[in-house]
Amino acid sequence: MNKKKKNLKQFSRTTGLYLLMAAIAVIMLWPFIWMMVTSFKPNTEMFSYPPTIIPNELTFDHYVQAWRAAPWERFFLNTTFVAVVITFSSLLLSALTGYAFARLEFPGRNFLFILLLASMMIPFEVMLIPLYLIIVNFPFAGGNDLWGGGTGLLNTYSALIVPRLLFPFGVFLMRQFFLTLPKSLEDAARIDGCSEFGIFWRVMFPLIKPASATLVVFVFSMIWDDFFWPLIVINDQSMMPVQLGLQSFQTSQYTTDWGPLMAATVWVTIPIIIVFIFAQKYFMNINVQSDK
Amino acid sequence: MANNQSNSPLTVSSTPPPPRKTFLQKQRAFWASKQNRKRAIAGYSFIAPAYLLFVVFLFIPVIWAFYLSFTSYTIFTPGEFIGVDNYTRLVNDGAFRNALWNTTYYALMVIPLNISISLCLAVLVNRKIKGMNFFRASYYVPVVTSIIAASMIWMWLYDSNNGLINYALIQLGFNPQSWLNDPNLALPALALMRVWKGVGWNMVIFLAGLQSIPKTLYEAASIEGAGRWKSFWKITWPLLAPTTFFVFVMATISTFQTFGEIYAMTSGGPVGSTTTLVYLIFVYGFERYEMGYASAIAFVLFFIIFALTLINMFFTQKKVNYDL
Known part of the structure; x- marks a missing residue:
């Protein structure tokens, strides 16, 4: 009897817990649900009162209308290209640099590393203006001579890519992981006559796959979601990444035309949510890793 | 321990210490x-x-x-060195003071809410039951959403005429508001959205903090008759202090750097009520092209963030330790 009562109490507790968590999940996901619902609603139903949670009629009109209104395939191409190049380069450069800091000894190593750590504390906004000036005055680009004069790298992929080929936190993350590997591994490789680069590339780098995956996922999603830097260096529509494209799409014609705007927001949001679903643990890793 | 002893200065060693080498x-x-x-x-x-x-x-x-930040540089004129004039100009600049206040007010709304909610969520999801991954993921989804996409969605939710939030208010018997067009409500509205977008991130950090607290402490507390509430305040809260400080500083830094949603949703308005420091840097630097002056504002932002980071480092030195 007593055991039964206890079981019942346990059961109701668990049920209550699930209900609470589900309620919070609905609140957190509600904006996305509403975005989807709005994007499929015909205009006649858009402003009906009370608003319908489940549309009476589904339509793809908004999607068609929004896709035609701006060069979306171009936006996606731009973002994908930029994000892939940056992800690739920041993985390689961070690993190489992080490895040197963790496993190789050379005079000045600590100083250079501390310099990097200190620079991580400086907010991006501080560098914004000089970075812009570097891009505009980049020698021998965009009609510039050695001292500028033209538009430099403005409105080019280089402007989006080159200043962000790697990030200090990536180096830091990789170093932390390389520090955890046992020294015997590299010693064995050294005795076998492996070159220093060979030790890094063939022995050590393959061993930090979880860190690499974390970095890849983080950098890719950061670039995909990025808005501030593209806003500064891109104003030519054909060079815009998706976030800037979405923003200019909204201000240009669809300020309050919610159907097409939500349809466009759906396709800007969905790719990163899909990546998140498949790489969930790496996403959640990154902010734990940053607590060090 | 044994290793430490042999190196300690108290042990008598037969060989004299090697002479100190110079750098060269x-x-x-x-x-x-x-x-x-x-x-x-x-x-x-x-x-x-x-x-x-x-x-x-x-x-x-x-x-x-x-x-x-010490020059009168604009994109059109090379400008000249003007000493601390930009910084003294800041003191009397109404726009700057307004932005500093807005940023502080915004941070005061976002940070306490963000930290308390994310801690509650972390405690809630810190257990092993079926389907937990789904719940954790769903609280985290707003984090991976881009700020521009989130802004678009929330503009629709906040819409004065047909927005869902006003509909809910009317159903509950309140007056509808013109959220983003109301100087008193625009910043709180942005703050609410920021809390929604940010709690998942801190939840995961708190979760890691919670999982590093040894379970035996809770077992001991429960044997001694402490309830859940008591063991939260006596065990979880003090042991989580370093995590909380870390979360506090990171949240402050990111709140002080808010830009995307302000640009997309309000453009700093209405009547400057949502102009924050970073938005002001953007306005001075890239709309008025007063880049010297904008750099001075950027350095004020940096000093604020730097001071907060130092305070964090100072506090996290004193870690609470319940040795067993």
Whole structure:
């Protein structure tokens, strides 16, 4: 009897817990649900009162209308290209640099590393203006001579890519992981006559796959979601990444035309949510890793 | 322990301590070894590409920005060195003071809400039951959503005529509001959205903090008759203090750097009520092209963030320790 009562109490507790968590999940996901619902609603139903949670009629009109209104395939191409190049380069450069800091000894190593750590504390906004000036005055680009004069790298992929080929936190993350590997591994490789680069590339780098995956996922999603830097260096529509494209799409014609705007927001949001679903643990890793 | 003892100054050692080497001697000894040379050269060449980029796109810009903040540089005129004039101008600039206040007010709304909600969520999801991954993921989804996409969705939710939030208010018997067009409500509205977008991130950090607290402490507390509430305040809260400080500082930094949603949703308005420091940097730097002055504002932002980071470092030194 007593055991039964206890079981019942346990059961109701668990049920209550699930209900609470589900309620919070609905609140957190509600904006996305509403975005989807709005994007499929015909205009006649858009402003009906009370608003319908489940549309009476589904339509793809908004999607068609929004896709035609701006060069979306171009936006996606731009973002994908930029994000892939940056992800690739920041993985390689961070690993190489992080490895040197963790496993190789050379005079000045600590100083250079501390310099990097200190620079991580400086907010991006501080560098914004000089970075812009570097891009505009980049020698021998965009009609510039050695001292500028033209538009430099403005409105080019280089402007989006080159200043962000790697990030200090990536180096830091990789170093932390390389520090955890046992020294015997590299010693064995050294005795076998492996070159220093060979030790890094063939022995050590393959061993930090979880860190690499974390970095890849983080950098890719950061670039995909990025808005501030593209806003500064891109104003030519054909060079815009998706976030800037979405923003200019909204201000240009669809300020309050919610159907097409939500349809466009759906396709800007969905790719990163899909990546998140498949790489969930790496996403959640990154902010734990940053607590060090 | 044994190792420590042999190195301690109290142990008598038969050999006298080696004479201290000068910097040059150390260098010479280091470079004399062929293996050291090989590894050092590898080390320098491994970090060279990264540091080339850091020099051009990180170190030089910081120094340059610092210099610019003492000049009257605009994009059209080379400008000249004007000492601390930009900084004294800030003191009397109504727009700057307004932005500083807005940023502080915004942070005061976002940070307490963000930290308390994310801690509650972390406690809630810190258990092993079926389907937990789904719940954790769903609280985290707003984090991976881009700020622009989130802004679009929330503009629709906040819409004065047909927005869902006003509909809900009317159903509950309140007056509808013109959220983003109301100078008193625009900043709180942005703050609410920021809390929604940010709690998942801190939840995960708190979760890691919670999982590092040894379970035996809770078992001991429960044997001694402490309830859940008591063990939260006596065990969880003090042991989580370093995490909480870390979360607090990171949240402050990111709140002070808010830009995207302000640009997309309100453009700093209505009547400047949502102009924050970063938005003001953007306005001065890229709309009025007063880049020297904008750099000075950027450095004020940096000093605020730097001070907060130092405070955090100072506090996290004193870790609570319940040794068992």
